[in-house]
Amino acid sequence: MNIIIADDDIELCNLLKQYLENENMSVDICHNGQDAVEKISQNEYNLLILDVMMPVLNGFDALSNLRKSSDLPVIMLTAKGEKIDRIVGLEMGADDYVAKPCDPRELVARIRAITRRTHKPITSAVNNEETSLGDIQLSHSTRVVKVSNKVIELTSTEFDFLERLLSNAGNIVTREQLSREVLGKRLQAFDRSIDMHISNLRKKLGERQDGLERIKTIRGNGYQLLK
Amino acid sequence: MNIIIADDDIELCNLLKQYLENENMSVDICHNGQDAVEKISQNEYNLLILDVMMPVLNGFDALSNLRKSSDLPVIMLTAKGEKIDRIVGLEMGADDYVAKPCDPRELVARIRAITRRTHKPITSAVNNEETSLGDIQLSHSTRVVKVSNKVIELTSTEFDFLERLLSNAGNIVTREQLSREVLGKRLQAFDRSIDMHISNLRKKLGERQDGLERIKTIRGNGYQLLK
DNA sequence: AGCGTTTGTAAAGGTTATGTAAAGAGCCTT
DNA sequence: AAGGCTCTTTACATAACCTTTACAAACGCT
Numbered sequence A, B: 001m002n003i004i005i006a007d008d009d010i011e012l013c014n015l016l017k018q019y020l021e022n023e024n025m026s027v028d029i030c031h032n033g034q035d036a037v038e039k040i041s042q043n044e045y046n047l048l049i050l051d052v053m054m055p056v057l058n059g060f061d062a063l064s065n066l067r068k069s070s071d072l073p074v075i076m077l078t079a080k081g082e083k084i085d086r087i088v089g090l091e092m093g094a095d096d097y098v099a100k101p102c103d104p105r106e107l108v109a110r111i112r113a114i115t116r117r118t119h120k121p122i123t124s125a126v127n128n129e130e131t132s133l134g135d136i137q138l139s140h141s142t143r144v145v146k147v148s149n150k151v152i153e154l155t156s157t158e159f160d161f162l163e164r165l166l167s168n169a170g171n172i173v174t175r176e177q178l179s180r181e182v183l184g185k186r187l188q189a190f191d192r193s194i195d196m197h198i199s200n201l202r203k204k205l206g207e208r209q210d211g212l213e214r215i216k217t218i219r220g221n222g223y224q225l226l227k
Numbered sequence C: 001a002g003c004g005t006t007t008g009t010a011a012a013g014g015t016t017a018t019g020t021a022a023a024g025a026g027c028c029t030t
Numbered sequence D: 001a002a003g004g005c006t007c008t009t010t011a012c013a014t015a016a017c018c019t020t021t022a023c024a025a026a027c028g029c030t
Helices: A010-022 A033-042 A059-066 A086-092 A104-118 A156-167 A175-183 A193-205 B010-022 B033-042 B059-066 B086-091 B104-118 B124-128 B156-167 B175-183 B193-205
Strands: A002-006 A026-030 A047-051 A074-078 A096-099 A130-133 A136-139 A144-147 A150-152 A172-174 A215-218 A222-225 B002-006 B026-030 B047-051 B074-078 B096-099 B130-133 B136-139 B144-147 B150-152 B172-174 B215-218 B222-225
Touching: A002 A010, A002 A033, A010 A026, A010 A104, A026 A033, A033 A047, A033 A059, A047 A059, A047 A104, A059 A074, A059 A086, A074 A104, A086 A096, A086 B104, A096 A104, A104 B086, A104 B104, A130 A156, A136 A156, A156 A175, A156 A193, A156 A222, A172 A175, A175 A193, A175 A222, A193 A215, B002 B010, B002 B033, B010 B026, B010 B104, B026 B033, B033 B047, B033 B059, B047 B059, B047 B104, B059 B074, B059 B086, B074 B104, B086 B096, B096 B104, B130 B156, B136 B156, B156 B175, B156 B193, B156 B222, B172 B175, B175 B193, B175 B222, B193 B215
Parallel strands: A002 A026, A002 A047, A047 A074, A074 A096, B002 B026, B002 B047, B047 B074, B074 B096
Antiparallel strands: A130 A136, A136 A144, A144 A150, A172 A222, A215 A222, B130 B136, B136 B144, B144 B150, B172 B222, B215 B222
8 A cells, every 4th residue: 555645744754654664554744736747747656645725736726737637635634723614525536534632543544435436446347257248259368359359459448438328328427427437537517538539439349330439429428328 | 436425314315315316326315223234134235324323233233244245335424523443444344434524525435435446247147127117128238128139229318218207107207307407407497408308209209009198297397107 | 367486398409428549758678 | 861651730621410409289277
């Protein structure tokens, strides 16, 4: 479990670091929002603990910045007396809010509560080595897709999209889900990359023999791989 | 989004229910842990709001009971002054802890923060999420509607109208409710959009075999899907 | 019946979501 | 540095569809 802490209180950082490492977590530290965003883009973390009041780039700005490109779980820290609107933070995509001074034990419990959900293996659905639907055959391990027994070349992301759609074949997969679960980032207002991936996927999959569309658009909602 | 609230404070339950329903969630209520566990085993919920202090089966016991068979996300409520160990709750598998009296807005934000992560993949089992009435069949997950086994194409809003009417089949759904719950806005004086949606819906649903109208107008009040 | 109000609905209007080509931005590999 | 992949963004066209408008019909009250 890799944690990154962003807080300008050096004392507190070290304290938390020590405590968390005792719990078998690996901890990085930085002291302003800027550094946090930077480090996160370079390393793999499982969770960010983010102080609201910080120099250079405060917690809120760092969060909104981060959310453009990442879906990393975030716990926000507020100093006692800070009457900051917790709701804003939660709506911006924070996962939890903890008031300082915080009991490290509670922090650990909250970290576990969040990562319990986040870290969930998707394996149950992908237990089968292969999935197929109609003339589409998809091998999860080799990441090869065949349509009517002919291999089609998909990029990695296109494969992931198809895999995700296939895992819910017949049901709707929302754009939000596709963004979060496949692209690993939050859906932004004018983000069109999903549309492009779907468009390319449709092109590569080609026509269905029965003339039905393969991927149905549910306007304002998402996409649906037709059975 | 289906929520179940377990709290012996009936007043509070109704208040929360009302608020959450305004946010387009569907809410069930019960007043002790026993009932909660029972209801959860029988219905599909996305989240449980669980009071710690309750008769018959308190929150902790209910939670430990629940966790034997379910992974349902849980937010625990503690009455002010209750010096209960939050950590125990979190370690037992609660996802969050909120102190009463809680700001409903914050509660909603926390619900969203948790369910954002949870998203349980819609399994084939949940395909039973179907409702039917006479010759109308509606699948909630795929958002497909069939009349006499033939698929009819509804817009997203039309589907939502039908779903809402169907959820109260035989009873009146007021124009206010339709406006607030389906369109998500207050009903304005000369707003005719509800009329149009109903009109289009009637057209698409077509005639009933028995000649009865499908959607009855209750003048000055609302509409009623006839059984 | 007469009158004001509410509802039905066709058609027009305006807004938003989506499809897709093409350009741009990153990132390896050479 | 150059070229090749791949993903994202931009830009524009188009389709989907929600709302408004306008008028007709139905209703309920006196």
